[in-house]
Amino acid sequence: MTDAFRKAKDPVISVRNLHKWYSGVHALRGVSLDFERNEAVGLVGDNGAGKSTLISILSGLHAPDEGEVLVDGRPVRMKGPRDAMDQGIETIYQYNSMVPSMSIARNLFIGREPLKASFLGLGILDEARMRAESVAAIADVDLHLRSPDAMVGELSGGQRQGVAIARAMHFKSKVLILDEPTNHLSVKETNKVIGFVKSLAAQKVTGIFISHNMHHVFACCDRVVAMAQGRVVLDRRIGETSIEEVHEVL
Ligand SMILES: Nc1ncnc2c1ncn2[C@@H]1O[C@H](COP(=O)(O)OP(=O)(O)O)[C@@H](O)[C@H]1O
Ligand SMILES: [Mg+2]
Known part of the structure; x- marks a missing residue:
């Protein structure tokens, strides 16, 4: 060959x-x-x-x-x-795996949450980083959402699909x-x-x-x-x- x-x-x-x-x-x-x-x-x-x-x-x-x-x-x-x-390999379903009662930022990082060390040596969620990165990820897929803190349950079907797509692209699938x-x-x-x-x-x-x-x-x-x-x-x-x-x- x-x-x-x-x-x-x-x-x-x-x-x-x-x-x-x-x-x-x-x-x-x-x-x-x-x-x-x-x-x-x-x-x-x-x-x-x-x-x-x-x-x-x-x-x-x-x-x-x-x-x-x-x-x-x-x-x-x-x-x-x-x-x-x-x-x-990332999969987006018709009814995608978003948690409606959680924010866009939290949903973007589900299963891959960035941690920062606390004084007890336990990992705590790096909320600031999740917010900043999710704003960038959403802008990258040309999705216009008001705030990364909005609950996914408040989004339209298309917007949810957009967040799922932003997640896949952000993690370089x-x-x-x-x-x-x-x-x-x-x-x-x-x-x-x-x-x-x-x-x-x-x-x-x-x-x-x-x-x-x-x-x-x-x-x-x-x-x-x-x-x-x-x-x-x-x-x-x-x-x-x-x-x-x-x-x-x-
Ligand atoms: N969890 C399941 N339990 C039993 N049968 C299933 C299950 N999922 C799919 N099937 C059956 O397997 C076949 C293929 O289904 P599926 O892969 O869902 O097809 P498609 O996505 O093309 O509609 C169908 O006969 C379906 O009824
Ligand atoms: Mg099918």
Whole structure:
């Protein structure tokens, strides 16, 4: 293999022959895929196709029953979402993992709170740092929120999605997975998410964008992967296929 070829094929995540059963349901039936660096991949398919199951394995929520996941070419066994985050894989769900009764600043740092030493030698939360960094993180994703102290429960769906995105970008994720992020968003907010997915490559982030709206996928992705009944049934560059062709295989 030449160096040039090696460079061209250097996926950030590869999955090999993944199988997953939920008691009687065979939800993934041998899924193999490569996710290249800095590409946005749209993952489509009908309800029950296995999209969320695949994502749950990549985000550390479930272990595959068979097959393996490689990150940067190395096999990994993730035992929870924290392991995925440590690998640089961040997932944003439709109902994302924000705590409504906590501030924007606290939500940005959930699970990664900066500590400063107290006189008893115990770590105490560095509130000033969380506030300052969250103001910067939110500005970086072009989100306009009044204060980092506002409760997440007071934000609109789109704003919450924005905070989740700011969190992923602030912690320099390599891979950002968005599972149906535009459900329940207004047209304006949806366009913002689409614009954001488009901008990921420039920020050197691989995006995996799950949507049942083919127009959204074609508007912001480089590649489309379609799943049906636990299998990959189509995998094409966006420029080499059409919405009609994808619909035909679903
Ligand atoms: N926690 C679960 N327990 C049992 N069956 C599940 C569970 N999650 C998903 N399934 C089943 O697995 C299959 C794939 O579901 P899912 O991955 O959610 O598909 P999608 O996200 O494409 O709609 C479906 O038949 C679904 O009913
Ligand atoms: Mg799903």
